[in-house]
Amino acid sequence: xxxxxxxxxxxxxxxxxxxxxxxxxxxxxxxxxxxxxxxxxxxxxxxxxxxxxxxxxxxxxxxxxxxxxxxxxxxxxxxxxxxxxxxxxxxxxxxxxxxxxxxxxxxxxxxxxxxxxxxxxxxxxxxxxxxxxxxxxxxxxxxxxxxxxxxxxxxxxxxxxxxxxxxxxxxxxxxxxxxxxxxxxxxxxxxxxxxxxxxxxxxxxxxxxxxxxxxxxxxxxxxxxxxxxxxxxxxxxxxxxxxxxxxxxxxxxxxxxxxxxxxxxx
Amino acid sequence: xxxxxxxxxxxxxxxxxxxxxxxxxxxxxxxxxxxxxxxxxxxxxxxxxxxxxxxxxxxxxxxxxxxxxxxxxxxxxxxxxxxxxxxxxxxxxxxxxxxxxxxxxxxxxxxxxxxxxxxxxxxxxxxxxxxxxxxxxxxxxxxxxxxxxxxxxxxxxxxxxxxxxxxxxxxxxxxxxxxxxxxxxxxxxxxxxxxxxxxxxxxxxxxxxxxxxxxxxxxxxxxxxxxxxxxxxxxxxxxxxxxxxxxxxxxxxxxxxxxxxxxxxxxxxxxxxxxxxxxxxxxxxxxxxxxxxxxxxxxxxxxxxxxxxxxxxxxx
Ligand SMILES: Cc1cc2nc3c(=O)[nH]c(=O)nc-3n(C[C@H](O)[C@H](O)[C@H](O)COP(=O)(O)OP(=O)(O)OC[C@H]3O[C@@H](n4cnc5c(N)ncnc54)[C@H](O)[C@@H]3O)c2cc1C
Ligand SMILES: Nc1ncnc2c1ncn2[C@@H]1O[C@H](COP(=O)(O)O)[C@@H](O)[C@H]1O
Numbered sequence: 001x002x003x004x005x006x007x008x009x010x011x012x013x014x015x016x017x018x019x020x021x022x023x024x025x026x027x028x029x030x031x032x033x034x035x036x037x038x039x040x041x042x043x044x045x046x047x048x049x050x051x052x053x054x055x056x057x058x059x060x061x062x063x064x065x066x067x068x069x070x071x072x073x074x075x076x077x078x079x080x081x082x083x084x085x086x087x088x089x090x091x092x093x094x095x096x097x098x099x100x101x102x103x104x105x106x107x108x109x110x111x112x113x114x115x116x117x118x119x120x121x122x123x124x125x126x127x128x129x130x131x132x133x134x135x136x137x138x139x140x141x142x143x144x145x146x147x148x149x150x151x152x153x154x155x156x157x158x159x160x161x162x163x164x165x166x167x168x169x170x171x172x173x174x175x176x177x178x179x180x181x182x183x184x185x186x187x188x189x190x191x192x193x194x195x196x197x198x199x200x201x202x203x204x205x206x207x208x209x210x211x212x213x214x215x216x217x218x219x220x221x222x223x224x225x226x227x228x229x230x231x232x233x234x235x236x237x238x239x240x241x242x243x244x245x246x247x248x249x250x251x252x253x254x255x256x257x258x259x260x261x262x263x264x265x266x
Numbered sequence: 267x268x269x270x271x272x273x274x275x276x277x278x279x280x281x282x283x284x285x286x287x288x289x290x291x292x293x294x295x296x297x298x299x300x301x302x303x304x305x306x307x308x309x310x311x312x313x314x315x316x317x318x319x320x321x322x323x324x325x326x327x328x329x330x331x332x333x334x335x336x337x338x339x340x341x342x343x344x345x346x347x348x349x350x351x352x353x354x355x356x357x358x359x360x361x362x363x364x365x366x367x368x369x370x371x372x373x374x375x376x377x378x379x380x381x382x383x384x385x386x387x388x389x390x391x392x393x394x395x396x397x398x399x400x401x402x403x404x405x406x407x408x409x410x411x412x413x414x415x416x417x418x419x420x421x422x423x424x425x426x427x428x429x430x431x432x433x434x435x436x437x438x439x440x441x442x443x444x445x446x447x448x449x450x451x452x453x454x455x456x457x458x459x460x461x462x463x464x465x466x467x468x469x470x471x472x473x474x475x476x477x478x479x480x481x482x483x484x485x486x487x488x489x490x491x492x493x494x495x496x497x498x499x500x501x502x503x504x505x506x507x508x509x510x511x512x513x514x515x516x517x518x519x520x521x522x523x524x525x526x527x528x529x530x531x532x533x534x535x536x537x538x539x540x541x542x543x544x545x546x547x548x549x550x551x552x553x554x555x556x557x558x559x560x561x562x563x564x565x566x567x568x569x570x571x572x573x574x575x576x577x578x579x580x581x582x
Contacts, residue, residue, distance in 0.1 A: 012399065013399040015553040017402070019403060096407075098378065099369060100373070100379070127398050128382060128397070131372075133369075134365065134367075134368075134370050135369035137370065138369065138373040139373055144366075144448075145448065146362065146365045147365060147366070164362065164366070165362065165517050166362050166363070167517060168520070169518060171453065173453065174449065190506065226378050226407055227408050228406070229407070231403050234403070236559070238562065240549070241565070242566070247569070247576055248576050251573050251574075254564065254577060258492065264491075
């Protein structure tokens with residue numbers, strides 16, 4: 001069996017970031033990169049399935065610049081067998097890679113790798129479309145399930161028994177035919193820490209770089225009717241009274257408020 | 267030319283987002299100078315059509331298609347309706363089920379998709395507003411297409427209210443069962459147990475800012491000193507530091523206490539969905555730009571590890 005896990009390096013904005021007028025992205029110096037939280041759970045799920053099923057290979061794939069290799073290597077250190085990284089000058093130039101373009105590129109990797117199961121995250125924590133996995137599924141004609149927080153694989157029966165986490169503390173129990181794309185929700189497992197041995201082993205594992213042409217894709221795969229035309233800090237709707245001073249003074253004022261509100265006698 | 271909005275129901279009831287879709291749909295239809303159509307797929311379609319018949323809706327399409335949501339059925343029905351009506355905009359909810367079919371619908375119809383939309387404008391170019399970087403920035407996405415799909419963020423538009431006089435059109439759409447490749451076998455309620463945080467008058471809620479499991483004690487001591495109940499954001503539950511029944515938010519509990527004290531919680535939209543109804547919201551967060559401050563009535567922009575012990579000390 002082969003499992004493809006899509007992973008993305010995502011950026012988080014520092015508390016004190018600044019966004020000048022006209023800028024279309026936050027400057028790199030205010031960004032910190034990490035593996036997308038949801039993909040951590042996807043990686044763990046893939047690795048656990050491989051541990052429980054013989055002859056199972058876990059391959060991770062990312063569309064990302066060279067910088068992301070360090071992050072991708074963390075997935076290798078946790079037990080992913082090998083990795084694919086797609087990057088291209090044509091990608092370097094796009095400010096906004098829409099869901100369709102991502103799905104097209106990932107579909108080309110699926111055509112190449114022929115996996116039985118694809119695991120994606122529910123959403124990427126930076127641009128958060130929450131859509132890449134299911135768009136991919138439809139494109140490659142796999143069955144799918146979104147927001148999966150429990151997975152029980154019946155390889156022989158060709159089924160994935162999943163729980164989909166709906167709103168309001170309700171889970172939907174669904175049987176999904178394989179091959180399938182599942183978008184993985186946080187909490188489905190406990191992502192492991194990479195062991196020292198794993199980190200060492202990861203150094204010798206392969207991260208295959210692909211350009212679009214290697215996947216028989218043209219640069220126009222990134223063409224989109226959607227474009228990001230502005231980015232700005234939202235006007236603050238805050239009407240909060242902020243207590244100021246030393247931590248002690250701040251706590252005193254809040255304590256007084258709680259007392260006045262009758263939260264505690266005091 | 268129409269805007270076609272797809273309503274959402276579960277276990278016999280229309281979900282709130284269905285009524286928000288009517289408001290958003292009317293706004294989009296007005297901006298594009300077109301009609302608003304709404305579709306009810308599956309469930310008690312006649313009853314739901316009546317409930318959705320609000321001011322601003324021009325036509326309601328009903329399609330009987332089983333009791334509950336199934337994406338294999340939804341994609342086929344929407345495909346068929348869209349072929350029939352040729353909508354300018356397909357509007358869907360950015361709910362868990364919306365995420366389960368909207369990307370497939372867009373892909374199937376070869377239409378661009380903008381998800382989690384919080385605003386729409388067509389006065390100049392057609393564009394949608396959405397957030398990025400954990401709600402720290404907003405972006406404008408220009409849509410240069412004659413037809414497109416959007417999913418709208420729940421709780422962002424008001425629910426439609428006034429009575430309407432929409433035309434109701436009944437459809438029978440044949441489903442190709444061989445293309446329905448997943449089966450819903452049941453539902454399960456989670457997060458039960460001894461504590462019901464939705465009963466509490468005062469909630470002291472802890473988020474990822476707490477960093478380590480052993481630090482939770484710090485927040486527990488404050489809750490005890492205040493005689494309050496301890497709750498949390500999702501990562502704390504995901505990590506197994508607190509049980510599921512303590513989780514506030516979209517997939518946890520909806521709470522409406524008198525006082526909600528959010529400590530080290532950023533205020534992500536899925537968290538806010540569970541606590542925005544609290545009377546008084548107080549935030550302790552080092553990041554003055556954290557979205558929780560958009561809701562907070564009071565705040566302390568400082569390190570929780572310094573503030574919380576001081577606060578606890580006052581009441582012990
Ligand atoms: C389908 C779906 C459903 C979801 N359902 C839920 C749900 O039900 N409930 C929920 O909560 N989330 C839910 N989420 C997750 C949600 O998107 C966020 O990831 C989550 O709410 C973030 O939790 P947090 O605020 O604790 O962590 P973060 O967003 O990481 O925020 C931590 C905050 O702590 C602050 N901080 C750090 N250190 C300190 C310090 N020393 N002192 C003070 N402040 C500090 C930081 O400034 C930051 O604002 C869901 C997501 C999805 C996709
Ligand atoms: N650039 C990318 N490279 C690889 N996987 C991606 C990329 N973007 C998104 N994904 C996958 O799709 C999931 C959902 O992302 P999104 O639809 O952008 O919210 C992520 O958790 C990843 O698993």
